[in-house]
Amino acid sequence: xxxxxAIYSVYERRLRQSLNGAAVPRHVAVMLDGNRRWARxxxxxxxxxxxxxxxxxxxxxxxxxxxxxxxHVTLWLLSTDNLTRDPAExxxxxxxxxxxxxxxxxxxxxWRVNVVGALDLLPADTAGVLKAxxxxxxxxxxxxxxxxxxxxxxxxxxxxxxxxxxxQAQAGTSIEELAESIxxxxxxxxxxxKGQPDPDLVIRTSGEQRLSGFLLWQSAHSEFYFCxxxxxxxxxxxxxxxxxDFSERQRRFGA
Numbered sequence: 001x002x003x004x005x006a007i008y009s010v011y012e013r014r015l016r017q018s019l020n021g022a023a024v025p026r027h028v029a030v031m032l033d034g035n036r037r038w039a040r041x042x043x044x045x046x047x048x049x050x051x052x053x054x055x056x057x058x059x060x061x062x063x064x065x066x067x068x069x070x071x072h073v074t075l076w077l078l079s080t081d082n083l084t085r086d087p088a089e090x091x092x093x094x095x096x097x098x099x100x101x102x103x104x105x106x107x108x109x110x111w112r113v114n115v116v117g118a119l120d121l122l123p124a125d126t127a128g129v130l131k132a133x134x135x136x137x138x139x140x141x142x143x144x145x146x147x148x149x150x151x152x153x154x155x156x157x158x159x160x161x162x163x164x165x166x167x168q169a170q171a172g173t174s175i176e177e178l179a180e181s182i183x184x185x186x187x188x189x190x191x192x193x194k195g196q197p198d199p200d201l202v203i204r205t206s207g208e209q210r211l212s213g214f215l216l217w218q219s220a221h222s223e224f225y226f227c228x229x230x231x232x233x234x235x236x237x238x239x240x241x242x243x244x245d246f247s248e249r250q251r252r253f254g255a
Contacts, residue, residue, distance in 0.1 A: 008237070015240040019068065022247035025200030027072040028065060029146075029222070031214055032058075034206030034230030041230070048092040053232040055100050062104075062111060064239050065143060072144045072196050074116070076214050080152035083121055094122070097149055098129040105133035110142030116192035117151035118159065146193060153216030160190035160217075193218060201246045203239075205231045223249055 032054055039050030058075065065073050077097050083090065105113045115134050119127040130149060164186055168178050188194065198218040202211075207228040211219065225242040227234065 012237050012240065015237060015244060019240065019243055019247060022243070024069045024243065025223075025246055026070065027074070027197050027199040027201075028070050029074040029076070029199040029202045029215055029219070030061065031076045031202070031204040031212070032231045033204055033208055035232060037206065038230040038232045047089055048096065050232060051093050051096050055096050057232060057234060058100060058104070060236070061234075061239065062143065062145060064236055068243065070143060072146065072199075074146035074148055074193070074199060074215065076148040076151060078117075078149045078151065079213065080118065080121060080150055080155055081213075083150060094126045097147075098126055101130050101133035101147060104145055104147075105137040109137070110140055111137060111145045112140045112142060113137045114144055114146045114193075114196075115149065116146045116156075117149045118155050119150060121150045144196065146196075148192075148214075151192075151214075153211075153213035156192055157187070157217055159192075160187050163190040188217070191217060198222065201225060201242065203227060203242050205229055205234050205238075 035050035035054040036047040037050070038053065039047045042050075044050065061075075062073060077100070078093065082093075085093075101113060101115075103109070104111050113133045113136075115130045119130065122130075126149075130147065133147075164182070165178070167190075193215075198220070199215060199222045201224075202215065202219055202222045203225045204210075205227045207226065209226045215222075223246050225245055227238050227242065229235070229238055
């Protein structure tokens, strides 16, 4: 082990020790940002090499989360806006996402995959692979991994309201009756992440400091951590720093 690796190992160990007894988020959401910039900075001509490098890090992130007791992880892999990208980038990216879903739901993995997003906006083949991963891992007991693909926060809220209206219409509820009774819980029960706790911590890599529509409803009381590292360069110490930062905050839930 060289000197740099030794120092890194010591620092990582100290960070981990500093979290002993600290509050751990039940749900961590991650915006895996910076793959394209990483590829360009590395001198790679194909930005999909950056997406591929970022995909290889996902397994490690989930292991880190499992180690500290996180129960739910949401990974934003593709937004609705990304669907308008040049097919030369989008088609290989969709294949990378399909491979990620297949690997995470493989028999030797313990994660339970849950797909969140507007699957009707995706190519049929991609939607099929994602749904198959979800079904294949449904009985697993490890942490829940939400794969946000074709995801947009505004679209999710619109879909939730639409689903609620359809449900109530089938039950014979009038618009007037629904208007009198509807509350935030009714809408929450129709979100893509229904039945799960809202994210306690949202991490965004690459130095950007905005939500870009990610989990707009669910993140109302989340803590945010913005990391300068591009996603493929995100290290365990970066993750532990995010947890340390979270543990030091006094959560007021809107106060």
